[in-house]
Amino acid sequence: MNAQSPHPSVHDPAPPSQRMPGRTELGWLQSLLANPNAIWIREVRQAARLDRTPWLLFGITLLLSLLVASIGGTASSSNISPAKVGMAVSQVFFSLAYGVVTLVGPAVAANTIAAEREGRTWEALVLTGMTPAQIARGKFLSSFTTLSLYIAAIAPIGALSFAFGGTTATETIVGFILLFMLAALWVAFGLAMSAAMNSLRGALVLTLILAIVIGPILYMIFGPAMSSLAHEHWSQLPAGLPIWLPVAYTRANFGIDYLILLVALPFVVLSLPAWFLYEATVANLSSVTDDRSSGLKRWFIVSTCAGGGLATAIPIAVGGGRAPPSDPASLAAHTGLWCLSFFFGFCALLFVGEPSGPSRRLTTQWAKTNTSALTRALGPGLARTFTLVMLLETGAFGAAIFGGVAAMTAFHKGDGVLPIVLSGATLWAHIIFFTGLCAWLRARSDSPMGARVIALAIMLALVVVPWSFAAVGGIATKQDEWLALGATNPFYVVVILGQLAATSPNYFLLTAGYISILVFGALGLVFFALAQRKAHSINVAAELHYAQLDAALAQEESATTP
Amino acid sequence: MNEPRLPAISIRHLSHRFGRFDVLRDVSFDVHQGEIFGFIGPNGAGKTTTIRVLATLLEPMAGRVKVLGHDVTLEPELVRKHIGYMPDHAGVYDRVTVREYLEFFADAYKVPTAGSSYAVVDASMELTDLTRLSDKIVSTMSKGMKQRLQLARVLLHDPKVLILDEPASDLDPRARIEIRDLLMELRAMGKTVLLSSHILTELADVVTSVAIMERGRIIVAGPIGEISEALDRQRRGVGTARQPQAPSAASPANPGPAIDPTQAPAPNLNSFVPAAPEPERVVERSVKLRVLAPFERVSAILTDLPFVTSVRLGSMATIQVTFAGDDRAVAMMVRSLVLAELSVVSVEPERNELERIFLEATRGDLQ
Numbered sequence: 068m069n070a071q072s073p074h075p076s077v078h079d080p081a082p083p084s085q086r087m088p089g090r091t092e093l094g095w096l097q098s099l100l101a102n103p104n105a106i107w108i109r110e111v112r113q114a115a116r117l118d119r120t121p122w123l124l125f126g127i128t129l130l131l132s133l134l135v136a137s138i139g140g141t142a143s144s145s146n147i148s149p150a151k152v153g154m155a156v157s158q159v160f161f162s163l164a165y166g167v168v169t170l171v172g173p174a175v176a177a178n179t180i181a182a183e184r185e186g187r188t189w190e191a192l193v194l195t196g197m198t199p200a201q202i203a204r205g206k207f208l209s210s211f212t213t214l215s216l217y218i219a220a221i222a223p224i225g226a227l228s229f230a231f232g233g234t235t236a237t238e239t240i241v242g243f244i245l246l247f248m249l250a251a252l253w254v255a256f257g258l259a260m261s262a263a264m265n266s267l268r269g270a271l272v273l274t275l276i277l278a279i280v281i282g283p284i285l286y287m288i289f290g291p292a293m294s295s296l297a298h299e300h301w302s303q304l305p306a307g308l309p310i311w312l313p314v315a316y317t318r319a320n321f322g323i324d325y326l327i328l329l330v331a332l333p334f335v336v337l338s339l340p341a342w343f344l345y346e347a348t349v350a351n352l353s354s355v356t357d358d359r360s361s362g363l364k365r366w367f368i369v370s371t372c373a374g375g376g377l378a379t380a381i382p383i384a385v386g387g388g389r390a391p392p393s394d395p396a397s398l399a400a401h402t403g404l405w406c407l408s409f410f411f412g413f414c415a416l417l418f419v420g421e422p423s424g425p426s427r428r429l430t431t432q433w434a435k436t437n438t439s440a441l442t443r444a445l446g447p448g449l450a451r452t453f454t455l456v457m458l459l460e461t462g463a464f465g466a467a468i469f470g471g472v473a474a475m476t477a478f479h480k481g482d483g484v485l486p487i488v489l490s491g492a493t494l495w496a497h498i499i500f501f502t503g504l505c506a507w508l509r510a511r512s513d514s515p516m517g518a519r520v521i522a523l524a525i526m527l528a529l530v531v532v533p534w535s536f537a538a539v540g541g542i543a544t545k546q547d548e549w550l551a552l553g554a555t556n557p558f559y560v561v562v563i564l565g566q567l568a569a570t571s572p573n574y575f576l577l578t579a580g581y582i583s584i585l586v587f588g589a590l591g592l593v594f595f596a597l598a599q600r601k602a603h604s605i606n607v608a609a610e611l612h613y614a615q616l617d618a619a620l621a622q623e624e625s626a627t628t629p
Numbered sequence: 630m631n632e633p634r635l636p637a638i639s640i641r642h643l644s645h646r647f648g649r650f651d652v653l654r655d656v657s658f659d660v661h662q663g664e665i666f667g668f669i670g671p672n673g674a675g676k677t678t679t680i681r682v683l684a685t686l687l688e689p690m691a692g693r694v695k696v697l698g699h700d701v702t703l704e705p706e707l708v709r710k711h712i713g714y715m716p717d718h719a720g721v722y723d724r725v726t727v728r729e730y731l732e733f734f735a736d737a738y739k740v741p742t743a744g745s746s747y748a749v750v751d752a753s754m755e756l757t758d759l760t761r762l763s764d765k766i767v768s769t770m771s772k773g774m775k776q777r778l779q780l781a782r783v784l785l786h787d788p789k790v791l792i793l794d795e796p797a798s799d800l801d802p803r804a805r806i807e808i809r810d811l812l813m814e815l816r817a818m819g820k821t822v823l824l825s826s827h828i829l830t831e832l833a834d835v836v837t838s839v840a841i842m843e844r845g846r847i848i849v850a851g852p853i854g855e856i857s858e859a860l861d862r863q864r865r866g867v868g869t870a871r872q873p874q875a876p877s878a879a880s881p882a883n884p885g886p887a888i889d890p891t892q893a894p895a896p897n898l899n900s901f902v903p904a905a906p907e908p909e910r911v912v913e914r915s916v917k918l919r920v921l922a923p924f925e926r927v928s929a930i931l932t933d934l935p936f937v938t939s940v941r942l943g944s945m946a947t948i949q950v951t952f953a954g955d956d957r958a959v960a961m962m963v964r965s966l967v968l969a970e971l972s973v974v975s976v977e978p979e980r981n982e983l984e985r986i987f988l989e990a991t992r993g994d995l996q
Binding site: 113188192196356431432616620 | 641684685688706716723724725729779782786
């Protein structure tokens with residue numbers, strides 16, 4: 068065409084946009100302002116025309132106002148000091164605001180991508196050439212804008228606490244910044260759920276159920292529970308406050324522990340899950356033959372470095388205090404190792420979604436664009452992915468063990484080093500085993516979900532079955548040696564630590580622990596080698612198939628071309 | 630010497646399955662540039678699956694599909710720049726006006742616009758006659774108007790190939806006629822249009838070539854005239870020695886209609902054996918005549934003709950004549966009536982060509 072003139076089409080593609088001149092020359096911020104994401108603009112426009120939005124905003128604001136004002140009024144009529152009332156009002160307000168963010172954020176975001184699919188507008192959107200990342204960003208921005216509107220509407224209620232005192236403007240502002248960060252996290256969660264589902268109703272229901280279950284758990288863990296730990300470290304902080312971080316920023320003593328525990332740790336805890344959810348959304352919006360791996364692997368590398376770094380630094384930052392193993396450094400080192408184990412276990416299951424190798428589409432693109440070896444290494448492929456996972460697992464565990472050992476050496480002259488090393492080695496061996504098992508199951512299975520279920524079932528069996536026999540045998544015979552059966556279980560660490568702390572350790576149980584480290588580590592590597600071999604044979608067969616297909620088509624083409 | 634033009638769409642040995650169910654089985658055909666290509670078949674024949682592969686929305690399990698020389702599997706981004714795909718029953722966004730809807734897609738496609746002016750949106754609306762509805766909320770529009778809006782959308786980025794899946798389904802007769810006229814206009818602009826439908830009357834007046842699909846296979850593909858001739862030849866039993874090659878259906882090297890040798894439609898189109906010296910079989914056909922004269926008089930004249938087998942009164946004051954012969958017989962009937970000083974208003978085949986081809990080429994089996 069063109070649509071505007073009746074001249075026949077020419078074969079060249081459409082010229083570059085004149086509306087966005089020199090797009091590549093603009094910085095990302097200028098580009099964002101000059102050419103805002105089309106989905107964002109359209110959805111904000113749609114939201115503005117939704118009649119129920121003002122009523123919802125009004126309703127929520129009114130309810131919160133009445134609740135906070137009644138709590139403030141009741142408290143002020145008692146003998147409690149105004150400062151305490153102000154603090155209570157602030158805590159109630161931010162707790163309720165967290166509730167609003169937890170419910171509204173995922174609900175709004177879950178509505179977006181699934182609605183496009185169910186409303187049959189998704190295909191038209193995909194065919195515009197917008198990338199999955201652009202679509203995900205547009206959806207994120209529109210949902211975040213809507214949620215921000217809710218936060219802005221209820222914000223004045225937060226100022227009620229100033230009428231009583233007990234809280235500062237800085238604390239309130241920091242509280243709001245954290246609220247916006249949590250909002251981003253919940254929106255990212257809703258989007259990831261929405262991207263994984265085709266049914267709008269299913270996405271909404273499942274997202275809300277998970278938000279209702281996870282929200283309060285996170286509130287309790289990162290609220291009162293962490294507040295108590297923070298109080299142990301900084302006694303000037305009140306214990307048991309649900310919204311303690313804004314208070315901690317203004318009242319804790321500044322130092323290396325402040326930077327690590329109050330800046331780096333919250334940043335990592337909030338940003339890395341949000342980043343993961345974003346990458347998962349993009350991967351779920353991409354075709355199976357596209358590169359769904361690079362983004363997730365970038366996240367994995369950064370997360371491992373950050374997690375490994377924190378697991379190394381925190382034991383040193385929190386220092387000694389009591390004798391090991393109940394001193395903060397020792398506890399932090401063990402906690403760090405367990406956190407790394409769960410993180411790597413999750414990542415092993417995540418990367419079970421990897422295909423055996425990059426698709427033909429991707430290898431063609433790589434060849435055309437002269438893609439670097441590093442970019443290719445981050446691309447899809449079972450062998451390269453699990454090699455990376457195993458290397459980073461080993462590195463992170465090594466760093467965490469080093470951090471624990473350094474802290475024990477610095478604060479307790481080396482006392483408590485061996486438990487940390489053995490604990491780290493046991494957990495590392497089980498994680499290597501689990502990772503290798505996941506890789507092997509994936510290489511032999513067409514379905515990632517099937518491989519995940521089998522891997523989890525095997526792990527569960529290794530945890531539960533020998534432990535049950537050990538418990539029954541131990542009770543029946545009153546012999547501790549039965550516990551050695553539980554060496555298949557990563558929680559056998561507890562037995563090892565118990566024996567190390569005992570005045571006369573049972574060397575049979577310790578030896579079983581050492582053997583389990585060697586066996587599980589070796590088994591993991593064997594599974595990994597088998598997976599690599601299987602993936603290689605699959606890739607070779609696919610290449611051969613495509614080569615034969617190409618040859619047949621070329622032969623046919625040459626036969627039919629005059 | 631001019632280089633042969635690339636086919637707009639080239640499909641070779643396309644196969645796909647959902648679970649254990651083969652939806653596409655070795656589908657091959659070409660669509661040449663500037664054609665309006667009818668993709669016909671009963672519901673469940675595999676039309677939409679083929680179209681989704683063409684639109685880069687589904688990756689085929691086997692075969693090669695190219696749009697203007699670009700492989701849909703290997704270069705989907707390039708293919709998307711060249712195609713405009715209008716799915717069957719596409720949805721629209723709530724709470725946006727026609728203009729906003731098209732501006733959104735213009736931005737998404739990154740089509741050239743000058744400042745805040747969307748000339749291409751205006752042009753698309755004008756072409757599809759939506760200008761007067763530019764401020765209407767799209768969700769409140771009729772189905773016909775929504776189809777027009779979809780067409781306006783797929784034209785925004787100036788695609789060379791339009792892939793329209795059942796564009797006139799659920800439309801009222803007026804909207805169908807309007808869509809048909811619009812397709813003719815688009816063809817005049819040089820667009821290649823692949824149009825899928827199971828409503829033959831919808832396609833009859835606009836398509837230049839067709840592919841008939843049944844049970845995941847292409848039964849016949851090529852220009853309508855050539856398919857019709859092939860069927861006539863086959864009916865008469867004087868088939869030529871041409872043995873169709875399934876993979877190169879209607880390819881430049883084999884421009885005739887291609888017939889899948891593995892599919893056995895009724896009548897068997899693959900019985901083109903080397904011409905044997907047997908008497909030519911005469912085919913029986915029907916036409917509808919409108920003549921300004923009493924039925925009895927017309928009947929008397931026509932029954933005198935040796936090739937006419939029956940004359941009866943049809944609907945809407947037409948006379949249905951069954952005869953054994955071809956177009957020469959029709960000409961003789963008209964001549965006889967005119968010589969008898971009767972006024973012949975119209976002569977129409979009982980079925981249009983496309984319907985005839987479809988009925989003869991398919992067995993009517995649904996999957």
